[in-house]
Amino acid sequence: MSVVSSVLVPYASYLRVYEPLAAFREPERSHWTRYAQRTKLPTAQDELRRSLADLVPTPPVAVPVHESGDAFIALVDGVVCVCPWRTRMRGWMAMSELGGLFPATVLDAVLPPVVRGQAEADYERWAERNPDARPWIRTTVWHVPVRWFVLFDDEEREYVSGAGDRLLRYRTPMVQARRRLARALRTLRETIDEGPLTEGLVEVGRWLEEFHPRAMVELDYGGLVHALSGEQLAADRSAADVAEGIAALRSGDGDAAGIAYGRLADRWRAVRDLQSSN
Numbered sequence: 001m002s003v004v005s006s007v008l009v010p011y012a013s014y015l016r017v018y019e020p021l022a023a024f025r026e027p028e029r030s031h032w033t034r035y036a037q038r039t040k041l042p043t044a045q046d047e048l049r050r051s052l053a054d055l056v057p058t059p060p061v062a063v064p065v066h067e068s069g070d071a072f073i074a075l076v077d078g079v080v081c082v083c084p085w086r087t088r089m090r091g092w093m094a095m096s097e098l099g100g101l102f103p104a105t106v107l108d109a110v111l112p113p114v115v116r117g118q119a120e121a122d123y124e125r126w127a128e129r130n131p132d133a134r135p136w137i138r139t140t141v142w143h144v145p146v147r148w149f150v151l152f153d154d155e156e157r158e159y160v161s162g163a164g165d166r167l168l169r170y171r172t173p174m175v176q177a178r179r180r181l182a183r184a185l186r187t188l189r190e191t192i193d194e195g196p197l198t199e200g201l202v203e204v205g206r207w208l209e210e211f212h213p214r215a216m217v218e219l220d221y222g223g224l225v226h227a228l229s230g231e232q233l234a235a236d237r238s239a240a241d242v243a244e245g246i247a248a249l250r251s252g253d254g255d256a257a258g259i260a261y262g263r264l265a266d267r268w269r270a271v272r273d274l275q276s277s278n
Contacts, residue, residue, distance in 0.1 A: 011141055011142055011223045011224060011226070011227055011275075012048065012139050012140070012141050012222050012223050012224070013139070013140050013141075013143070013144045013219070013220065013221050013222045013223075013224050014044065014137055014138065014139055014218075014219070014220045014222050015137070015138040015139075015148050015204075015217070015218070015219055015220075016072065016083045016136060016137045016138075016217070016218045016219075016220065017083060017136050017137075017174070017208070017211050017215050017216070017217055017218075018072065018073075018074045018076065018081035018082060018083045018136075018215060018216040018217075018218065019081055019082060019083070019136070019211055019212045019215045020076075020079050020080070020081050020082075020212060020214055020215065021033055021036075021079075021080055021081075021082065022212070023211070023212035023215070024082070031069070032071060032080075032082045032084075033080075035069075035070075035071060035073070035082075036073045036080045036082065041072075041073055042070055044072075044220070044222055044223075045223075047068075047070070047085055047087065048223075050087075062091065062095065062111050062115050062116060062118075062119040063088055063091035063092055063095070063119045063122070063123075064087055064088045064091060065088075066088065067086065067087070067088040067089070068084075068085040068086065068087040068088065070084075070085045070087075071083055071084045071085055072085075074171075074216060074218075076173075076216045079214075081215065081216055083136045083137065083218075084136050085136075085137065086133075086135050086136060086137070089126075089133060089135055090135050090137060090139070091119075092119065092120075092122070092123035092126070093135065094139070095111075095116060095119060095120065095123075098111070098116075134207065134210050136211075138207075141275075142224075142227075142271060142272050142274065142275045143224075143268050143271055143272050144219065144221065144224070144238065144268070145200065146197060146200075146242060146264065147197060147200040147201050147204050148204070148219050149219070149238050149239045149241075149242040150180055150181055150184045150201060150204075150242055150246070151170075151172060151176075151177040151180055151181055151204075151217055151219070152170035152172050152177070152180070152217075152219060152239045153170075153172065153176075153180075153239065153243065154237055154239050154240035154243065156170045156171055156172050156239075157169075157170055157237070157239060158170070158171070159233060159234065161230050161233065161234070166225035166226070166230070166233065167220075167221075167225065168220075168221040168224075168225055168233055168236065169218060169219060169220040169221060170218065170219040170239060171216055171217070171218045171219075172216070172217055173214075173215075173216060173217075174208065174211060174212070174213055174214065174215040174216065174217055175213060175214075177208060177217040178205070178208055178209075181201055181204065181205050181208070182205070183246075184201060184246050185198065185201045185202065185205065187246050187249050187250045188201070188246075188249070191249045191250070191252075192249070221233075224271065227271065227274055228271065236267065238264055238267065238268075241260045241261070241263050241264040241267075242260075242264065244256070244260040245257045245260035245261045245264070248260060
């Protein structure tokens with residue numbers, strides 16, 4: 001545990017929703033009210049370290065036995081907002097994506113079939129009892145999906161670079177995120193054929209509708225800031241590129257849209273290539 005907890009766990013990005021305390025029912029509301037008053041709260045790196053620690057035992061623990069009681073806390077216009085980790089639920093959901101990330105031999109070595117089978121059976125039983133459950137956090141590795149950038153404006157970009165400390169994130173009110181997504185989706189449907197981006201926006205839109213209208217949406221580059229140089233991060237204006245491309249499509253300028261998308265694609269292709277580099 002000490003070895004795992006001492007390393008920096010990188011290369012994951014996050015889309016999070018922070019809801020006001022009023023969005024939670026009792027007794028959960030009281031739990032988060034007390035939780036937010038703590039003087040020291042865990043970070044995203046703490047969450048990842050705990051997850052990696054579960055992979056050290058033999059056999060590994062694919063999904064936590066108990067649901068996490070931790071959350072990220074943000075103060076939005078004087079209102080305490082909460083983003084529960086729900087690590088156990090997210091672990092179950094992530095297992096369905098493992099087949100596309102690792103060869104079968106590697107996956108079997110990291111998480112043996114018997115371990116995955118037990119976790120899948122546990123999830124099926126849990127899902128039957130909790131049909132309306134949804135995560136407050138979405139995670140990807142080695143990139144940020146284009147559809148996430150649609151929710152934000154370049155002016156909401158926050159970049160901090162200090163000695164051993166980097167942060168790149170966007171934050172926006174839920175109402176703004178929904179409005180931008182709806183407008184982008186309308187533009188895409190009017191100008192190009194249905195495809196992965198359109199389908200992805202529809203799916204994100206359905207997810208956002210599950211939350212309180214006064215929630216806050218956050219895109220956090222997370223550990224990706226440790227895979228990129230300070231110069232690359234400072235020059236990264238991905239949300240602006242996406243907005244420029246959609247605006248160009250709306251005005252009928254396909255060439256300008258292609259240029260904006262090309263910048264975005266080149267930037268993130270270079271990041272994803274790092275996954276297979278030595």
